[in-house]
Amino acid sequence: MVAGHTILFYDGVCGLCSRLVAFLLHRDRNDRFRFASLQSGFAREKLAAFGKDPNDLDTVYVLTPDGRLLDRSRAILFAAATLGGAWRLASVLRLFPTFLLNAGYRLVARTRYRLFGRYDACRLPSPQEKAKFIEV
Secondary structure (H helix, E strand, C coil): CCCCCEEEEECCCEHHHHHHHHHHHHHCCCCCEEEEECCCHHHHHHHHCCCCCCCCCCCCEEECCCCCEEEHHHHHHHHHHHHCHHHHHHHHHHHCCHHHHHHHHHHHHHHHHHHHCECCCCCCCCCCCHHHECCC
């Protein structure tokens, strides 16, 4: 189910994270993404193998098809590049040091619930999207 796919681990109750998932779902024309909330058992298992804490809800992770785990800004940039097309232009931001990119990421992460809302439960995928979600 996940072999060969990019897996995005996201905070399932975050409004901004849910919008990111919807954004990627809408533009994933080559079926490259799968999604798992940080609150899922799958995320706990996979992230523990990398020594990461799924309770750190201020972080988005991407597990690449070749087995690398990226977090924060590097995860977002990888996801944009994976979409292809004009979204690959975001790759130019890779020229900036990670600490600078993550400073911007952390600023958004600290205010995301206030700006984009927080849900009581993880987003449920539509029947058409269900195959793209792991252990919802």
